[in-house]
Amino acid sequence: QLQLVESGGGLxxxxxxxxxxxxxxxxxxxxxxxxxxxxxxxxERELVAAITSAGGIRNYADFVKGRFTISRDNAKNTLYLxxxxxxxxxxxxxxxxxxxxEGYGVTRGSYDYWGQGTQVTVSS
Numbered sequence: 001q002l003q004l005v006e007s008g009g010g011l012x013x014x015x016x017x018x019x020x021x022x023x024x025x026x027x028x029x030x031x032x033x034x035x036x037x038x039x040x041x042x043x044e045r046e047l048v049a050a051i052t053s054a055g056g057i058r059n060y061a062d063f064v065k066g067r068f069t070i071s072r073d074n075a076k077n078t079l080y081l082x083x084x085x086x087x088x089x090x091x092x093x094x095x096x097x098x099x100x101x102e103g104y105g106v107t108r109g110s111y112d113y114w115g116q117g118t119q120v121t122v123s124s
Contacts, residue, residue: 001027001112003030004096009118017087022079022096022115030074033099035111036081038092048094049081059104086122093117
C-alpha cells in the first residue's frame with residue numbers, strides 16, 4: 001500500500017526555521033519526482049517546491065526562493081523541505097506529493113498520491 005507520511009510541522013516564530021519530512025513507502029521512491037504543496041485556509045493548494053527522482057533538478061515557487069530547500073534521501077525513502085526565514089504568510093498545511101514519473105510537474109494533475117499534510121503555523 002502506497003503511503004506518504006509527513007512530519008515536522010509546528011508553531012514557529014517569524015524568522016524561525018522548520019524541517020519537514022515525508023517518508024514514502026509502497027513504491028520505488030527513487031523512480032519518481034516529488035513535490036511539496038501547501039494550502040492555507042480559504043486558498044487553493046499551491047506548489048512550493050519540486051524535485052526530480054535523482055534529485056538533480058529542483059524547482060521553487062517564487063515566494064520561497066532563497067528561503068526553502070527541497071531535498072531527498074533515496075536510501076531512506078524520505079523527502080525533505082528545509083524552511084528558513086519563515087513568515088506569517090507561510091502558515092498552511094504542507095503536503096508531499098508523488099509524481100507520475102521521474103521528472104516533476106507544476107500542476108496538481110502531475111501528482112497522483114498525496115500525504116495527509118502537516119500544519120505549519122508562523123506566529124509570534
